[in-house]
Amino acid sequence: MHELIRRLQKGLPSDAVVTDPDILRSYTNDMAGFCPAGTPAAVVLPHAVEQVQHTMRTAHALRVPVVPQGARTGLSGAANATDGCILLSLTRMDRILEINPVDRIAVVEPGVINARLSHAVAEHGLSYPPDPSSWEMCTIGGNIGTGSGGLCCVKYGVTAEYVLGLDVVLADGRLLSTGRRTAKGVAGYDLTRLIVGSEGSLGIVVRATLALRAQPPQQLALAAEFPSAAAACDAVCRIMEAGHTPALLELMDRTTLRAVNELTKMGLPETTEALLLAAFDTPDPAPQLRAVGDLCAAAGASEVVPAEDAAESELLLQGRRAALTALDAVKGTSMIDDVCVPRSRLADMLEGTAGIAARYGLTIGVCAHAGDGNTHPTVCFDAADEDETRRARESFDAIMELGLQLGGTITGEHGVGLLKKDWLARELGDVGLELHRAVKAAFDPRGILNPGKLF
Amino acid sequence: MHELIRRLQKGLPSDAVVTDPDILRSYTNDMAGFCPAGTPAAVVLPHAVEQVQHTMRTAHALRVPVVPQGARTGLSGAANATDGCILLSLTRMDRILEINPVDRIAVVEPGVINARLSHAVAEHGLSYPPDPSSWEMCTIGGNIGTGSGGLCCVKYGVTAEYVLGLDVVLADGRLLSTGRRTAKGVAGYDLTRLIVGSEGSLGIVVRATLALRAQPPQQLALAAEFPSAAAACDAVCRIMEAGHTPALLELMDRTTLRAVNELTKMGLPETTEALLLAAFDTPDPAPQLRAVGDLCAAAGASEVVPAEDAAESELLLQGRRAALTALDAVKGTSMIDDVCVPRSRLADMLEGTAGIAARYGLTIGVCAHAGDGNTHPTVCFDAADEDETRRARESFDAIMELGLQLGGTITGEHGVGLLKKDWLARELGDVGLELHRAVKAAFDPRGILNPGKLF
Numbered sequence: 088m089h090e091l092i093r094r095l096q097k098g099l100p101s102d103a104v105v106t107d108p109d110i111l112r113s114y115t116n117d118m119a120g121f122c123p124a125g126t127p128a129a130v131v132l133p134h135a136v137e138q139v140q141h142t143m144r145t146a147h148a149l150r151v152p153v154v155p156q157g158a159r160t161g162l163s164g165a166a167n168a169t170d171g172c173i174l175l176s177l178t179r180m181d182r183i184l185e186i187n188p189v190d191r192i193a194v195v196e197p198g199v200i201n202a203r204l205s206h207a208v209a210e211h212g213l214s215y216p217p218d219p220s221s222w223e224m225c226t227i228g229g230n231i232g233t234g235s236g237g238l239c240c241v242k243y244g245v246t247a248e249y250v251l252g253l254d255v256v257l258a259d260g261r262l263l264s265t266g267r268r269t270a271k272g273v274a275g276y277d278l279t280r281l282i283v284g285s286e287g288s289l290g291i292v293v294r295a296t297l298a299l300r301a302q303p304p305q306q307l308a309l310a311a312e313f314p315s316a317a318a319a320c321d322a323v324c325r326i327m328e329a330g331h332t333p334a335l336l337e338l339m340d341r342t343t344l345r346a347v348n349e350l351t352k353m354g355l356p357e358t359t360e361a362l363l364l365a366a367f368d369t370p371d372p373a374p375q376l377r378a379v380g381d382l383c384a385a386a387g388a389s390e391v392v393p394a395e396d397a398a399e400s401e402l403l404l405q406g407r408r409a410a411l412t413a414l415d416a417v418k419g420t421s422m423i424d425d426v427c428v429p430r431s432r433l434a435d436m437l438e439g440t441a442g443i444a445a446r447y448g449l450t451i452g453v454c455a456h457a458g459d460g461n462t463h464p465t466v467c468f469d470a471a472d473e474d475e476t477r478r479a480r481e482s483f484d485a486i487m488e489l490g491l492q493l494g495g496t497i498t499g500e501h502g503v504g505l506l507k508k509d510w511l512a513r514e515l516g517d518v519g520l521e522l523h524r525a526v527k528a529a530f531d532p533r534g535i536l537n538p539g540k541l542f
Numbered sequence: 543m544h545e546l547i548r549r550l551q552k553g554l555p556s557d558a559v560v561t562d563p564d565i566l567r568s569y570t571n572d573m574a575g576f577c578p579a580g581t582p583a584a585v586v587l588p589h590a591v592e593q594v595q596h597t598m599r600t601a602h603a604l605r606v607p608v609v610p611q612g613a614r615t616g617l618s619g620a621a622n623a624t625d626g627c628i629l630l631s632l633t634r635m636d637r638i639l640e641i642n643p644v645d646r647i648a649v650v651e652p653g654v655i656n657a658r659l660s661h662a663v664a665e666h667g668l669s670y671p672p673d674p675s676s677w678e679m680c681t682i683g684g685n686i687g688t689g690s691g692g693l694c695c696v697k698y699g700v701t702a703e704y705v706l707g708l709d710v711v712l713a714d715g716r717l718l719s720t721g722r723r724t725a726k727g728v729a730g731y732d733l734t735r736l737i738v739g740s741e742g743s744l745g746i747v748v749r750a751t752l753a754l755r756a757q758p759p760q761q762l763a764l765a766a767e768f769p770s771a772a773a774a775c776d777a778v779c780r781i782m783e784a785g786h787t788p789a790l791l792e793l794m795d796r797t798t799l800r801a802v803n804e805l806t807k808m809g810l811p812e813t814t815e816a817l818l819l820a821a822f823d824t825p826d827p828a829p830q831l832r833a834v835g836d837l838c839a840a841a842g843a844s845e846v847v848p849a850e851d852a853a854e855s856e857l858l859l860q861g862r863r864a865a866l867t868a869l870d871a872v873k874g875t876s877m878i879d880d881v882c883v884p885r886s887r888l889a890d891m892l893e894g895t896a897g898i899a900a901r902y903g904l905t906i907g908v909c910a911h912a913g914d915g916n917t918h919p920t921v922c923f924d925a926a927d928e929d930e931t932r933r934a935r936e937s938f939d940a941i942m943e944l945g946l947q948l949g950g951t952i953t954g955e956h957g958v959g960l961l962k963k964d965w966l967a968r969e970l971g972d973v974g975l976e977l978h979r980a981v982k983a984a985f986d987p988r989g990i991l992n993p994g995k996l997f
Contacts, residue, residue, distance in 0.1 A: 189779045189886040190915075212785050234728035245726055247735075248703060263973045269882040270914040271700055272951040273689035273739045274958060274969050275996065276978055280702075280735035284728045301785035324644045330667050330756035371826070427724040431644040459725040460645075496727040503729060514729050518718045523731055525984035529977065541730065 088128055088171070091149055095131060095173070098141030103179075105130040114156065114176065115168040120422045121480055122164030122505040127154070130174045136254065136262065136293045139175070143291065144260030146173055152538050155287035157197065157229025160221040162423060163504030165233065165286040165540050175291060177228045183207055184294070191299045192251065192268060197228025197292050204297075213299040216243035219500070220408060228292050234284030236500030238335045238407070241458030242368075243300070245500060247283045254294035255282055258531040268296055281526070286502055287537040289530040306334045308366035308400035309376050309393040311383035312359040316340055316441070316453075319361035320434035322386035323457045326365065326379055327430060333379070334368040336458030337407050340437070343452040343465075346413035347406050355406055359389070361437075363457065364403055410454040410465075417450060417467040420476075422483050426490030427499030430460035439489040440464045447482040449475070461499035462490075484510075503541050511542055543583055543626070546604055550586060550628070553596030558634075560585040569611065569631065570623040575877045576935055577619030577960040582609070585629045591709065591717065591748045594630070598746065599715035601628055607993050610742035612652065612684025615676040617878060618959030620688065620741040620995050630746060632683045638662055639749070646754045647706065647723060652683025652747050659752075668754040671698035674955070675863060683747050689739030691955030693790045693862070696913030697823075698755070700955060702738045709749035710737055713986040723751055736981070741957055742992040744985040761789045763821035763855035764831050764848040766838035767814040771795055771896070771908075774816035775889035777841035778912045781820065781834055782885060788834070789823040791913030792862050795892070798907040798920075801868035802861050810861055814844070816892075818912065819858055865909040865920075872905060872922040877938050881945030882954030885915035894944045895919045902937040904930070916954035917945075939965075958996050966997055 095104050105111065106129050116124040128151065133139045146153045152172040159166050168174055181198035188211045195204060201215075201222040208215050218237035219225055225235070231253070236245045252266025266272070266279035282289050313319040319338055326336065339347070339362045344355045355362065363383060367375045380391040394400040415421040428436045437453060440462070444451040455462040464486050468479040487497045487510050497503075497510045512520050523542055530536075550559050560566065561584050571579040583606065588594045601608045607627040614621050623629055636653035643666045650659060656670075656677040663670050673692035674680055680690070686708070691700045707721030721727070721734035737744050768774040774793055781791065794802070794817045799810045810817065818838060822830045835846040849855040870876040883891045892908055895917070899906040910917040919941050923934040942952045942965050952958075952965045967975050978997055985991075 187884075187886065188783050190884045191782065192884075234732075236726055236728075240726055244703075245728075247732065248699075257973070261973050263977060264971065265974070267882075267951050268884050268949055269916075269951055269954065270885065271691055271695055271882050271911075271916050271954040273691075273700075273702075273955055274951045274953050274962075275966055275974070276740055276744075276981055277689075277702065277732075277735045277738065278974070278977060278981075280732045281981075283732065285731055289731075301787055327646065328643045332756055370824075427722075427726050429642075429645045429647075429723050430725065431642065456726075461724075461726050494723050496722050496724055496729045498729050499724065499726040500728055507729075511730055516719065518712070518716050519720070519730070519733070522712075522718060522733060522984065526731055526733075526736075526981060529980035529984045 091128055091151055094145045095129060095142060099131065099133065099138050103132045103134065103138060105132065114174050117159040117161035117164060117166040119162050119164040119504060119506050120420065122167050124167040125170035127168040127172050127174045130176055132176050132179050134179050139256045139291055139293050140260045140262065142173065142175060143256050143258060146535055147259045147533060150533055150535060152535050154537050155291050157226035158224050160225045161229060161233055161504065162501045163506040165502055165504030167505060169539055178226065180293065186211055188213060190268065193297045193299055195227055195295055195297065197226060199227045201225050201227060201230060208299050209302060212302050214302045215249065215297060215299055217246045217249060220411060227295060231283050231292050231295060232286050233502035238337060238456065240456060241336050242332050242334045247280055249298045250279055250283050250295055251298050252296040253279050253282055253292050255290035256293055257290050258533060258536050263290065266296065286504060286541055288527060288541055289536065303368040304370055305397040306366040306368040306400060307372040307376060307394055307397065308364055308403045309380055309391060310403050311363045311388040312356050312390040313361045313363065313388050316361045316437040317434045318387035319363050320437060322363055322383045322388065323430060323433060325382040325386055327458065329382060331375060331379060333365045333458060335366045337364040338455040338457040339407060339410060340453040342450060343410050343414060343454050346417050346452055347409050350413040350416055351406065351409050353406050364407055366400060407454065414452045414465040414467055418469045420468055420470040422466045422479055424464045424483055424486045425498045425501040426486055426495055427459065427461040428490055428493045428495030432493040433457060433460050435493055436462055436489065440486060443482050443485045447478040449478055449482055451482065459499065505540060508542060546583055546606055549600045550584060550597060554586065554593050558587050558589065558593060560587065569629050572614040572616035572619060572621040574617050574619040574959060574961050575875065577622055579622040580625035582623040582627050582629045585631055587631050587634050589634050594711045594746055594748050595715045595717065597628065597630060598711050598713060601990055602714045602988060605988055605990060607990050609992050610746050612681035613679050615680045616684060616688055616959065617956045618961040620957055620959030622960060624994055633681065635748065641666055643668060645723065648752045648754055650682055650750055650752065652681060652750065654682045656680050656682060656685060663754050664757060667757050669757045670704065670752060670754055672701040672704060675866060682750060686738050686747050686750060687741050688957035689955065693792060693911065695911060696791050697787050697789045702735055704753045705734055705738050705750055706753050707751040708734050708737055708747050710745035711748055712745050713988060713991050718745065721751065741959060741996055743982060743996055744991065758823040759825055760852040761821040761823035761855055762827040762831060762849055762852065763819055763858045764835055764846060765858050766818045766843040767811050767845040768816045768818065768843050771816045771892040772889045773842035774818050775892060777818055777838045777843065778885060778888060780837040780841055782913065784837060786830060786834060788820045788913060790819065790821045792819040793910040793912035794862060794865060795908045797905060798865050798869060798909050801872050801907055802864050805868040805871055806861065806864050808861050819862055821855060862909065869907045869920040869922055873924045875923055875925040877921045877934055879919045879938055879941045880953045880956040881941055881950055882914065882916040883945055883948045883950030887948040888912060888915050890948055891917055891944065895941060898937050898940045902933045904933055904937055906937065914954065960995060963997060
């Protein structure tokens with residue numbers, strides 16, 4: 088351990104190597120529940136690429152595990168410490184290096200906060216669409232590591248679709264450049280996409296070239312109340328089948344609505360079984376909103392409320408954004424799941440989740456990026472109650488089981504980390520898992536990059 | 543050889559193994575120039591996944607190279623035979639297995655022709671955007687192998703963005719399933735994207751789950767004539783900087799315009815140095831076309847001609863689609879390049895290409911997916927003239943050199959194959975190339991999948 092610290096310090100500024108146990112403790116985990124965290128040997132906070140390379144060369148020579156970290160807002164334990172590891176926090180590498188409106192790209196360091204980038208590109212009339220709920224805290228490096236999504240995905244897709252090229256420090260400290268600055272390119276294997284979502288297991292992202300879009304008009308939303316979750320899901324199917332492409336299409340169930348009211352006093356309709364929010368950001372959204380409203384009514388909506396203007400739309404969305412915090416407050420602790428199913432199976436997913444809640448005697452609120460079939464069943468429980476905690480964990484697994492049965496995936500946007508490791512093996516199957524291991528070995532033969540995560 | 547044929551025949555229908563030398567000869571190459579083709583041992587034409595697995599198991603056991611083929615419309619020699627290989631043609635596996643309008647996906651076999659899929663999904667009000675020029679002949683499997691683009695990419699992106707999941711027969715005959723049917727998913731490494739564009743070097747795609755979009759309104763185009771290529775490129779930059787997202791933004795230079803007139807008698811303006819075509823497929827494209835017309839005028843356009851309706855727009859685009867055939871006819875042979883540069887460097891790319899044409903005493907016509915910065919400088923030459931042929935080859939290399947100098951890539955959408963192998967090594971650099979080899983070895987340790995291509 089002494090040897091590790093001594094060698095790290097040789098190539099790093101004095102403030103970049105932290106060994107104080109109290110500070111170390113504050114870095115040991117992300118925001119996932121049910122995930123163990125070990126005791127790290129050090130936190131390293133590099134300012135520059137060469138310092139990351141020095142860290143990796145040192146770790147490689149001494150075979151010390153390295154866990155990369157952004158803002159640690161992740162929900163799967165991918166950033167949790169393993170015993171004796173280096174926690175490599177990229178938060179100090181936070182420069183926006185370039186914004187180019189003609190090429191519609193930004194070049195950034197990994198520690199840039201998502202919201203900061205969004206505001207910076209907006210000044211050039213551009214938008215960086217990926218908008219995870221944690222966008223005011225989370226880093227672009229973390230978004231790349233987990234392949235983050237958000238509310239916008241039904242129209243604009245996920246983080247992966249906005250990463251054109253990467254600079255990556257490899258396990259042995261060498262620098263790899265992947266991808267391109269150009270709008271298109273097919274030269275060689277798509278190592279960029281391989282690294283996006285790899286949760287720090289293939290290399291340390293130290294620079295990213297991101298695609299931007301022209302800023303769309305402000306979005307206009309409507310809210311529709313439904314007497315059952317099934318009717319709301321039917322509306323989602325009708326909307327997508329009719330060829331609409333809303334900028335967001337979100338669902339909240341009654342449990343979530345009540346929790347949000349409790350927290351925010353917003354006065355959302357509590358007798359409603361499911362609320363659907365749809366928004367369009369086209370130059371003239373009114374006809375689309377009308378058509379979507381009609382489809383909701385045809386699917387059995389008891390009420391359809393279009394927003395008058397962008398401000399009223401934003402208010403509607405605030406309720407949705409408060410959902411996780413609100414559900415967390417219901418019983419003190421919550422576990423958010425992230426199962427994504429084909430949208431045609433959304434109703435089955437919600438019905439099955441209600442069944443699981445009943446079977447385990449638990450409160451499970453569901454909010455969903457309904458347009459993507461990406462559900463976030465959130466198990467509310469009292470962590471001081473051992474039996475309830477055990478049931479919460481079991482119901483969480485039952486939800487993933489259900490998702491796979493419905494042709495879905497165990498994670499739409501939160502990643503695997505520690506939380507869903509066993510489930511990933513099941514989703515991938517033996518052949519898939521073996522290839523994952525082979526690819527991992529090609530990048531990291533000594534297995535020092537975020538070991539024990541993913542698989 | 544006898545042993546190979548005997549073992550292949552044991553698991554395949556009699557019509558699936560072809561050894562007739564005349565037929566073999568007709569399969570040995572794709573549409574690339576300057577690429578050698580060897581003599582295959584057999585052509586195998588499987589009807590089913592199990593037959594592909596049998597072929598790969600046999601090849602793996604006997605260490606025989608396998609070259610997968612679609613319609614052989616590729617432009618880089620990736621489908622060319624190597625001596626003694628099995629040419630594995632997927633053209634008979636051509637079923638559209640599913641079109642699902644709610645989930646907006648199609649599930650297809652690799653031999654489905656791009657246009658057939660496009661027409662089939664259109665009947666459901668859906669669109670499969672990737673539209674390579676060869677779309678009426680090329681297969682989805684081939685599109686996936688090369689990561690094809692087309693005219694639509696400036697708005698809708700490339701093939702890779704529409705591939706959600708794949709079934710892949712591995713080098714040893716095992717079946718790998720990658721990806722998902724869902725709109726989103728981040729479970730494990732993105733092996734789907736790794737395989738897209740890998741030119742048959744990692745596995746044989748036998749089934750693909752593709753994302754579809756709602757069908758957009760018919761597009762409306764305008765044509766703008768410019769006194770110089772630089773002015774046309776300036777217009778492209780202004781259009782993108784102003785935040786427009788045209789459904790296509792194409793450029794043809796004077797050489798191309800003349801060649802198209804010669805072939806089609808369309809009467810395109812020959813005194814114009816560059817013609818720009820822009821189209822929008824929004825519900826109300828008129829204001830956007832007006833704004834783009836104004837930007838063209840501001841950049842120095844001598845004439846801006848908006849189409850009256852969709853039929854007139856289609857006529858404008860026919861000229862663009864005829865470009866390659868037309869340039870081919872100029873001197874009997876042509877070599878199309880595929881360099882993509884940041885769009886802010888488009889003018890430098892065109893000016894540099896004109897300089898290369900002058901230096902080598904050659905006719906080089908340029909058409910370009912200008913909105914993407916993806917240029918197709920096309921060298922016209924007489925293949926019977928040895929010196930001209932040598933100069934054509936050298937100018938082709940000079941064009942790639944220029945593209946890399948401008949921060950571009952050697953291939954925007956055609957792939958590497960045999961044609962650009964040496965250049966890929968240069969673009970990737972030593973570390974990148976080493977990782978490519980390691981990934982290849984992870985999938986294909988015996989090196990039997992399309993050996994000698996890519997790197």
